[in-house]
Amino acid sequence: MKLIPVPAFADNYLWVLHDGKRALVVDPGDATPVLAFLKANALELESILVTHHHADHTGGVDELRDTTGARVYGPATEKIPSPYEHLKEGDKVTAMGLEFNVIDVPGHTAGHIAYYTPEVNGRPLLFCGDTLFSGGCGRLFEGTPAQMLASLDKLTALPPNTGVCCTHEYTLGNLRFALAVEPGNTELVAYNAECVKLRDAGQPTLPTSIEQELKINPFLRTRQAPVKTAALHFDASAHDDISVFAAIRQWKNQFK
Numbered sequence: 396m397k398l399i400p401v402p403a404f405a406d407n408y409l410w411v412l413h414d415g416k417r418a419l420v421v422d423p424g425d426a427t428p429v430l431a432f433l434k435a436n437a438l439e440l441e442s443i444l445v446t447h448h449h450a451d452h453t454g455g456v457d458e459l460r461d462t463t464g465a466r467v468y469g470p471a472t473e474k475i476p477s478p479y480e481h482l483k484e485g486d487k488v489t490a491m492g493l494e495f496n497v498i499d500v501p502g503h504t505a506g507h508i509a510y511y512t513p514e515v516n517g518r519p520l521l522f523c524g525d526t527l528f529s530g531g532c533g534r535l536f537e538g539t540p541a542q543m544l545a546s547l548d549k550l551t552a553l554p555p556n557t558g559v560c561c562t563h564e565y566t567l568g569n570l571r572f573a574l575a576v577e578p579g580n581t582e583l584v585a586y587n588a589e590c591v592k593l594r595d596a597g598q599p600t601l602p603t604s605i606e607q608e609l610k611i612n613p614f615l616r617t618r619q620a621p622v623k624t625a626a627l628h629f630d631a632s633a634h635d636d637i638s639v640f641a642a643i644r645q646w647k648n649q650f651k
């Protein structure tokens with residue numbers, strides 16, 4: 396199996412998983428680069444997995460479905476280009492011979508879902524849309540800090556070696572903020588240097604892993620002492636898990 400982040404727009408990745416014959420794509424905001432990739436690699440599109448309703452994740456769905464006949468899967472409670480199979484937590488999707496578990500991860504949008512499969516090329520794989528990014532998390536457009544924290548807790552409960560396929564190349568910007576929160580985190584300093592090298596070489600920083608993110612991502616570290624202390628500087632009333640998370644999210648929104 397090959398896992399390829401097909402770039403689209405300014406900083407989106409349209410993840411394609413293929414076996415040399417068949418392919419699936421996640422969150423195709425634009426059909427053009429996906430059709431070009433399929434053609435260049437002589438692939439037949441089998442499935443389209445959608446995590447949430449934003450246009451940069453769904454804009455190519457109709458054209459791809461109509462051109463290729465691929466099956467479309469998406470969150471039950473959001474407006475996804477129809478027809479598609481409506482999914483909620485606990486549902487399973489079989490695509491490319493793999494079984495994906497559906498996880499509800501509200502926060503960025505109200506009905507956002509993620510797709511987890513226990514083994515691709517020897518490790519688990521997660522397609523998490525705009526919920527978790529390397530060094531960051533999605534903005535709270537439709538959900539509360541409590542919902543997003545609970546969603547991220549579900550993702551960090553997955554095996555540490557899970558490959559995390561985020562849908563944006565936001566890593567360097569996120570790490571600049573992470574370093575402001577935790578300047579003394581040596582894992583973070585080292586990871587940032589690695590990611591700068593990758594971007595200088597024109598390479599994606601993704602996929603990341605749950606293990607890596609737990610070491611460096613301030614949104615997954617809101618129960619760690621240095622992050623709690625930093626949150627208090629931003630909001631002196633940030634004393635419990637949810638208010639620490641909310642403070643870090645608010646701080647990031649304003650960070651320049």
Ligand SMILES: [Zn+2]
Pocket residue numbers: 447449503525
């Ligand atoms: Zn989004």
